Structure formats: C-alpha cells, structure tokens
Amino acid sequence: MIKASLRELSAALAQKKISSVELSTLFLERIERLNPTLNAFISVDRDKTLAQAGQADAAIAAGGAGALAGIPLAYKDIFCTEGWATTCGSKMLANFVSPYDAHVVQLLKAAGLVTLGKTNMDEFAMGSSNETSFFGPVRNPWDTAKVPGGSSGGSAAAVAARLAPAATGTDTGGSIRQPAALCGLTGLKPTYGVVSRYGMIAFASSLDQGGPMAKSAEDCALLLSAMAGFDPRDSTSLARPVEDYARDLDQPLAGLKIGLPREFFAEGMADDVRAAVDAALAEYRKAGAVTVEVGLPNSGLSVPAYYVIAPAEASSNLSRFDGVRYGHRAPEYSDLFDMYCKSRAQGFGAEVKRRILIGTYVLSHGYYDAYYLQAQKIRRLIADDFAQAFEHCDVIMGPTSPGVAFDVGAKSDDPVAMYLSDIYTIAVNLAGLPGMSIPCGFGAGGLPVGLQLIGNYFDEARMLNVAHRYQQATDWHLRMPEDI
C-alpha cells in the first residue's frame, strides 16, 4: 500500500479493500517510526487525521465521494490549515494555530483528502536545503547525512520515505522542483496564478505558487486537478475554466520538440547529473521526440535578479509579523518600537533576517532604481528569452539542480553558494512558467537526479503527458530508499 499510486489507492478505497482509517493509520505508524530520523513532519495529530478519515469512509460508503476521497495527504507547513499549528518553519509562528484554511486546503478537503500532518520546511520557505527551519533540518531518506533540498524539504522527504502518498509544496525559486529532484520525486510548479495563494503564507508574492509533490506525473496530474482553480481572494488568481490535467497523459510523443537551452548544458552541471539527463534525453528520442538547441541568454542573470526581487517582496510581506496580531511577541521591551524590533529579532532566524535586510535596502530611497527597477527589467529579458525559445520547441528540458543532494552543513554558512543551487529553477519563476522535476536516474552516492521540464504558459497537461510517457518507459520514479 505504501508504494501504491493515487489511482490504485482510489480503487482500493472504492472497492472497500481498505478503509481510509486503516490507510491513514498505516501512514501514521510509519511517521511515528521514521520521523524521529527524518524530521519531515512538524505536526502530526492522530485524532484529527483519523476523525477526518472516518468522515471520508462514511462519504465513500454513502456513494458519490470524489476519486481522491479517503487518500491521506501531507501539507507543507506554509498552508494555513484550520485547527492545526501552521508554523512556516519559524519560531515566529511556532504557536500559531490557524483559524482558517488556505484555498488549496479547502479544495483538497472538499475532494475528501485526509490531512496527514504538516511538513517541515525552510523558515518562511527561504532556503534550498531545509536547514533554516526553526524545527531543525530534514534528512534525505536516500542518505540521512544529506539534505533533502528545500524549501519543501519535509514534503519531499515524507513522500520519498513513503510516510505519505503525496504532499503539497510551494515553489518561489525552485522549492518544489529542487527537493523533488534531490529526493527522487515528481514535483510540479504550475503557471503563476493557476493555484490560489490565499492562506499560503507569503514569501515573494509575484513568484510564489503552490503545487503537488508525488511519486509520479499521473499522481501530480490528479492532485493538480483538485488544487487548481480561480479564487477571488487571491488578487493574482486567474479566472480560467477548470482543467482535467490528466486528460492528455497517454498522448504519444512522436514529433515532440524538446528545446535544450545551451546555457543549461554549459559548465556548472556535475558529471553524474549530466550523464543521467543525457540518458533521459536519449530515451525521449527513442520515443520519437526530437531535440533542438535553444538559447536563454539572460538566464545567468536570474539568480542575481531573484535576490533583489524576492527579498524586496519578502521584506514587505514579512512586515506583518509585528508581535501584535499573531506570532511571537518578545517577553520584555521598553516601548512599541522596541517591541517590534525585539519580537522580530527573536522570532526570525538568520536567513530570514538577511533577506528582509536585503529587501529593505534595495527598496530604500536612492537605491530603488539601481536595484529593484533594474532587476524587474532583467526579469522581462528573462521572460522574453523563454518566449523566443518556445517558438522553436514544445517543452524545454535540462537539469533541475546542478548536483545531487549535498551534505547537511556543507553550504549553510555560505548564503551565495546556497543561492546558486537554484540556478536552473529560478528563471522559471521569474517568467511565471510551469515547471516540473522528474526522477531520471542516480548519481554519486546512489542519490537521485532530477530532469527539469519547463512548459509554456498553461501547458501543464502537455508537460504532464511528456513526464508520464517517460515514466511508462522507465522505472526511476518507482525506486525508493531501502535502508529507511
């Protein structure tokens, strides 16, 4: 059961081979046994989960329950979940019990999915290794000396170790795709605006996007179909017709044009990653796809542009944490100003403070044009590069991450080295395009390698088709860590 796809779980539940209470109990027991090693979950609440599973069982018995009803799902702890602690990996929100559900949670609950727990993450989603969490680092189930990637590292580790059938994540600069790659999962960041940001604690609002992390493209397609949808409470939510993202999964790949950005295949990619990516491309050619070289000449500027834009938006978003309406308040202070300064100094960790300071500086008088406006212009150049590339191809492919999972502690003292782990993923967020990572082999130390797929705007169904056909021909996505 722990290896089953969502379709298999759905069938087992519908045929009463297993109840949602039994299925949820199975995963809760795995969490109890393995989470002390992995630290993938921040909150687990057996009673709440089993009560919800009982309701799902009743709905299934009554008939008319949705296809995903009764399936347990883990939520990244950035999604507000009513009655559950929602910490965003921060001391600032360590005691915050959300009074409401995020739109994504509302939709998935309505579809009958059962909340299995809240997963660990980099504090306020700022990190690429899950080491900035107030609740401690997450360990990679493939090798517990390694990081799982970040910021959705808890979700990635949980699904990779089969502590949950699937999970939600969020991706601002690669936070779904990079941990999916480092943990051997399939993860999808939708086109900006497809999934509502309501109740998803904000980091960089023009980049943040929620999405599924699961064992296969098919599972991601089913989850995305349930997560996506217009929501008037998110001012950038797009009013579009509801889509069945699984509709094209089985379409043939003959004639598919795959664009390979020469900048992604230049220096910087580790040899083991390159070998796995090349082998995946050979598999696609075997399936009838053709590869064409494309150029993304400004993609090298995506990391510096991102580290102006994302901190600028973060410094504004995180100003809401003032110790007045929610979150940490310092126990001692002299006046209101001092209360703000001490509450924020105590509540935020080092990386979050660093980004707030960077953001405050680039938005401050005299520097706005030189940094913020310049970064926004370069963002346009990066988006225009993709528009030109998509005139020559249907989907873009390359590595998700320049290397396999690195050691815990290896980059934690060097912010710039850490920032560069997202060199292939960030441009996609700046452009607002959909992107995926799928497992495509193993590199040094037997650690998973991710292949990144980048689609044109709203081309999720095709991207999922391209990923699914590969997963029909290979079994990388079915491999799971053994010693755990």
Next chain:
Amino acid sequence: MPLNLDQIARIARLSRIEISAAEAAQTRDQLNGVFALIEQLQAVDTRGIAPMAHAMDLTQRLREDVVTEEDRRAAYQAVAPEVEAGLYLVPRVVE
C-alpha cells in the same frame, strides 16, 4: 559599493529588527557577499526595457461594493499575543 556598519544599522532600524554590534559586523560581511552577486545586474544595458512586476501583467480586478467578509474577530484574536475587550494591546504610544 560595500555596505558599512552605519548602513547596516539604518537598514536594521527600517526593518524593525534589533541587531547587536557583533551581529552587525557578521551581517555586513554576508550582505556584501550577496551584493557582490547582485552587482552583475549593473552591467546589463536595459534602456528601453519595460520593468516586469508580474508574470501575467494583470490589472487589479474590481468587485461589487458589498460586504464579503464574515465577522470572525473572536477566532482571529484568539491567536493574538495580547487582547482585551476585542482590542489588540500594545505599549502606550500617546500619553
């Protein structure tokens, strides 16, 4: 242009984050590392390029001028550090 300790103190004040003298020196060094990365942007000729604030270049939606929020004050204030009689308590600002 590297940041100095006075600038760090000013940014920290604007950010409402207290930092000690020891932290300030370390913060300055780390921020200067990040700004060395960001400096690459200055070399790019962006004359005539329109800034991109948002992937979809959306404009704000309008809605009917009607109340859409329900009253959930009690639930929202339950998570506040200090409230009294439906009000958020903060240190005295006006004597």
